[in-house]
Amino acid sequence: MAYLARRTGQALIVLAIAFTATFVMLQALPGDAILIRFESPELGLSPEQIADIRAAYGADVPPLQQYLHTLIGFLQGDFGTSVQYGTPVRELIGSALPDTLPLAGLGFLVAVVLAVALAFLSTLAPFGWLRRVLRALPSVFVSVPVFWLGIVLIQVFSFQLRLVPVIGADPVQALILPVLTLAIPISAPLAQILARSIDEVQLSPFVAVVRAKGAGPARVLWRDVARNALLPAITIAGVLIGELIGGAVVTETVFGRAGIGRITEQAVANQDVAVLQAIVILAALVFVLVNLAVDLVYPILDPRLKRKAVAA
Amino acid sequence: MTALLELEHLDVAYRASAGPLHVVHDVSFSVEPGQVVALVGESGSGKTTTSSAVLGLLPSGGHIAAGEVRLSGIDLSSWSDRRLESVRGARIGYIPQDPVSSLNPVRPIGVQLADTFRVHRRGDRRTVRTRVLELLERAGLDDPALRARQYPHELSGGMRQRVLIANAVALQPELVIADEPTSALDVTVQRRILDLIDELRREHGTAVLLVTHDLGVAAERAERIVVMQHGRVVEQGATASILDAPAEAYTQRLLADAPGLGEHEFRRPCPPAYLRDAGDAAAENPVVLEASGLVKEYSVGRGRAPFRAVDDVSFRVLRGTTHAIVGESGSGKTTTARIVTRLVTPDAGRVELGGVDVTMLAGAAKRDFRRRVQLVYQNPFASLDPRQTVAEIVVEPLRNFGLGDRRARADAATRLIDRVALPAHLATSRPAELSGGQRQRVAIARAFALEPELVVLDEAVSALDVTVQARILELLEQLQGELGLGYLFISHDLAVVQRISHSVSVMRRGRVVESGPTEQVFRSPQHDYTRELLDAVPGRTLPAGKALA
Numbered sequence: 001m002a003y004l005a006r007r008t009g010q011a012l013i014v015l016a017i018a019f020t021a022t023f024v025m026l027q028a029l030p031g032d033a034i035l036i037r038f039e040s041p042e043l044g045l046s047p048e049q050i051a052d053i054r055a056a057y058g059a060d061v062p063p064l065q066q067y068l069h070t071l072i073g074f075l076q077g078d079f080g081t082s083v084q085y086g087t088p089v090r091e092l093i094g095s096a097l098p099d100t101l102p103l104a105g106l107g108f109l110v111a112v113v114l115a116v117a118l119a120f121l122s123t124l125a126p127f128g129w130l131r132r133v134l135r136a137l138p139s140v141f142v143s144v145p146v147f148w149l150g151i152v153l154i155q156v157f158s159f160q161l162r163l164v165p166v167i168g169a170d171p172v173q174a175l176i177l178p179v180l181t182l183a184i185p186i187s188a189p190l191a192q193i194l195a196r197s198i199d200e201v202q203l204s205p206f207v208a209v210v211r212a213k214g215a216g217p218a219r220v221l222w223r224d225v226a227r228n229a230l231l232p233a234i235t236i237a238g239v240l241i242g243e244l245i246g247g248a249v250v251t252e253t254v255f256g257r258a259g260i261g262r263i264t265e266q267a268v269a270n271q272d273v274a275v276l277q278a279i280v281i282l283a284a285l286v287f288v289l290v291n292l293a294v295d296l297v298y299p300i301l302d303p304r305l306k307r308k309a310v311a312a
Numbered sequence: 313m314t315a316l317l318e319l320e321h322l323d324v325a326y327r328a329s330a331g332p333l334h335v336v337h338d339v340s341f342s343v344e345p346g347q348v349v350a351l352v353g354e355s356g357s358g359k360t361t362t363s364s365a366v367l368g369l370l371p372s373g374g375h376i377a378a379g380e381v382r383l384s385g386i387d388l389s390s391w392s393d394r395r396l397e398s399v400r401g402a403r404i405g406y407i408p409q410d411p412v413s414s415l416n417p418v419r420p421i422g423v424q425l426a427d428t429f430r431v432h433r434r435g436d437r438r439t440v441r442t443r444v445l446e447l448l449e450r451a452g453l454d455d456p457a458l459r460a461r462q463y464p465h466e467l468s469g470g471m472r473q474r475v476l477i478a479n480a481v482a483l484q485p486e487l488v489i490a491d492e493p494t495s496a497l498d499v500t501v502q503r504r505i506l507d508l509i510d511e512l513r514r515e516h517g518t519a520v521l522l523v524t525h526d527l528g529v530a531a532e533r534a535e536r537i538v539v540m541q542h543g544r545v546v547e548q549g550a551t552a553s554i555l556d557a558p559a560e561a562y563t564q565r566l567l568a569d570a571p572g573l574g575e576h577e578f579r580r581p582c583p584p585a586y587l588r589d590a591g592d593a594a595a596e597n598p599v600v601l602e603a604s605g606l607v608k609e610y611s612v613g614r615g616r617a618p619f620r621a622v623d624d625v626s627f628r629v630l631r632g633t634t635h636a637i638v639g640e641s642g643s644g645k646t647t648t649a650r651i652v653t654r655l656v657t658p659d660a661g662r663v664e665l666g667g668v669d670v671t672m673l674a675g676a677a678k679r680d681f682r683r684r685v686q687l688v689y690q691n692p693f694a695s696l697d698p699r700q701t702v703a704e705i706v707v708e709p710l711r712n713f714g715l716g717d718r719r720a721r722a723d724a725a726t727r728l729i730d731r732v733a734l735p736a737h738l739a740t741s742r743p744a745e746l747s748g749g750q751r752q753r754v755a756i757a758r759a760f761a762l763e764p765e766l767v768v769l770d771e772a773v774s775a776l777d778v779t780v781q782a783r784i785l786e787l788l789e790q791l792q793g794e795l796g797l798g799y800l801f802i803s804h805d806l807a808v809v810q811r812i813s814h815s816v817s818v819m820r821r822g823r824v825v826e827s828g829p830t831e832q833v834f835r836s837p838q839h840d841y842t843r844e845l846l847d848a849v850p851g852r853t854l855p856a857g858k859a860l861a
Binding site for chain 2: 204205206208209210211212213214215216217219223224227228301302303304
C-alpha cells in the first residue's frame, strides 16, 4: 500500500514536470495561435480588436500569471479553449478520443502479438535459414518510416490486391491498414528485445537442467524460458506506449482519419497552445499509468520481486 | 556383463570458422552398473564436455566427431536430439554445478520436480504429487509440502542442490552425471550433499559419473578415477592405485595441489621483514590491524529482534602475517570483512589501522584509508571491468588517486604485471581473454598497486581449480614475504586456510567460536564446530591421503 502511494506520488511529479516543461516550451515559441488566426491582413481586424481577442483568451497577461491560470484550469478539468476552432479543448479531445482509442489499443495489441510470434518463431522454426530470416525481420521493421509504410500498405492491399476498400469502407475495414501501420514499427524493437532475452535465458544453467530432464525445445521455450524472457520485454513495452502518440499523428494523417493524432498535427501547424498542452498531459497520463501497471505486474511474473519475508 | 556406460575413442569438436576445433580426443572409459567413477581434471581439461556429450547436451556448434557413447551396449552418439529426449532424465539423470542458477526462478519447486515426471508421462497428477513430496523428503528437506510451494530464491544453496538431486533421481535412472555437484557449496554442506548422493545411489543401484576438479572429493567417493588433461585421458584406474602410485606427472601435481590431501607445513609466524631490519623494527608497530568487539545488526522488520550478523568479533593482523576468518555462509565472515574495509559501519566496536582508530572515518580521511587497505574479491569474472585492458585495470587505483603521470603509470603497470607473474604481452588483453587464474592475478596486481598495508582477500581463491588455487596461494605468500604486508583471509575452505594463514578465527552465526595460531587450532580443535568443519574437508579422513605425506 505504501508502495502504491509512493508510486502515485512519483507519477504526479512526472505529470507536473511534463505540464511545466510543455508550457515553457510553447511560450518560448515565436508567434502564437492568435497571431496566425486573426492577424492576417485579409481579416482586416484593428489592433484594438486583436487586443480584445487576446484578452478574451487570457493571453494578454504575463506568462507566470498565464501559467497559474492554465494550471488551475487543468486541475479543475478546464483545458481552455482552442483558438483555431473556437471550441473548448475538452470537447475537441472528447470527440476525437473514440476515433483514436480503438486505433491505438488495437495497434498496441497487434504489435505485442506480432512481436511475441516473431520472437518465438525465430527460436523454434524448423530450418536454420528460416530462423535467421525471422531474426532479421525486426531490424528491417525498425528502419521503416511509418508514413512510407502506410502508403505502401495502401498501394499493395487497396489498389493492387483490392483486399481493403479505400472508399466506402466500414469502420472495421477502415481500421485494418492503420492498425498495421501503427503496429509494425512498435513490434520491431519489442521483438528484438524479446528474441535477445530468449537467447540469454536459453543459455542459463536451469535450461540445461530442464533439457537434461528430456524436455523438448518447444516445452522448454513455453514452460521455462518464456516467462523469464518476458520480463525485460514488458519494461520496453511500457516505454513503447509513448511511440503510439507519434505513430497516431502520422497514421491518421496518412489515412485521412479523424482523431487525436490529426488534432495534434493541426494544433502544431497552428500553434494552438491550449490543445497541445492538453494533448501532452493526456499522453503523459497514459504513459505514467501504463508504466505504473507494468511495475505492478512485475512481481506477479517474478516471485523474486515480491516482498521478501526474511528467511533465516 | 556389459558395462552400463562405455565411451570409446570419443572425439568432440566445435564448428569454427577455421575448421573444426577438437576439444576432446580419443577418450575411452567405462562405468559399470552401480559404480562411482570420477572424471578429474582442471577447467579446460574437457571433463565437462565429455559428460555433456554423454547426454547429447553439448553447447551449440559442439558435436561428436568420432567414437561411440554406448549405454548398455547401444550406441547413442548418432542419435537425434528428439530421440535422446527419451534417455535424458529417464535413464541418465543430471546434477548441475551451480544450484543457485540451476532452478527456474519463476516456478515453484514442486512444479519443477513434477515436470520431470510429466515430460516422460509417468503417473497422473495425484501420483506425481505424492512422488514429488516423497522425493523432497528423501532428499532431506524438512516440510516437503511447504518446500514444494516455495520458489528457488526462498531456499539456501544446499537445499537447492538437494532439490536438484531429487530431480536427477526422480525416475530412478541407471546413471547419474554429477558435474561438480558441490564446488559451489560450503564444506559441511558439501559433505552432506555427497553423502546424500551416495545413499541414493546405494538404494537404487545407480551408477554415478562424478565430474570434479578436486582429487580429494574423487578419492573419497569414487571407485575408479579417470584423470583428464587437455581433452585427453592421461591416466585411469582404481582409486587406490591412482592415489598410491600416480604414474603421470600431471596426476602427481593434482595430488600435491589438492588442498585436503597430503600434509602441508603450517606457516609459522616467521620473522617478517621488519624484524630482519632492526632499525625499522623499532619504529614500527607490528600490529597492522586490530578489530575489537565488532557488532553489526540488521533489522528484520518492526517488532522483531534485529539479526546480529556480527556479534562481538575481535582479532588482530600482524605485519607480514595472514590472519584467516573461516566459517560457512551466513557466519558473518564477509560482513566482518566489509566492516574492516569500511564498506559497512559497525554498530559497536572499533577497528584500528596502525594504531589509529578508523571506525568512524569519513570524507578525505576515509579516502586516504582506502589507499592503505585493499580488497580482492571472490569472483575474478565479475570484479574486472570487461572494457579495460589489463594494464588499465592494474593502475586504475593510481589514476583514481591522481598518482604519477601517464608515463609513470605505464611503468607501474609493467612492474605490477611482472610482479604477479603474468606474461608481459597480456598487458593489452581484456579480461575476457584471460583464464580464471590469470584474472585473479590481475585483481591481486590491482590490489597491490597502491602498496597497501593490509589486503583483505574475500574468498579470493574459492572460485579457482585446485592447481590454479595452489599457484595463487604461492604468489600471495611470495608477495607477503617481499613486502611484509598483512593479509586478512576470508574463506570457507579450511584446507586453503591451513595452507596460507598464521592465525585463524573460526566464526559461526556471527560469533568467533575459536581462535589462535593455525597449527594449534587445526591440530587440537577445542570447539565441536571446528572439529565438524575439519572432518568435512574432502580427502582428509582418507588413509591414502596420509600415506602421501
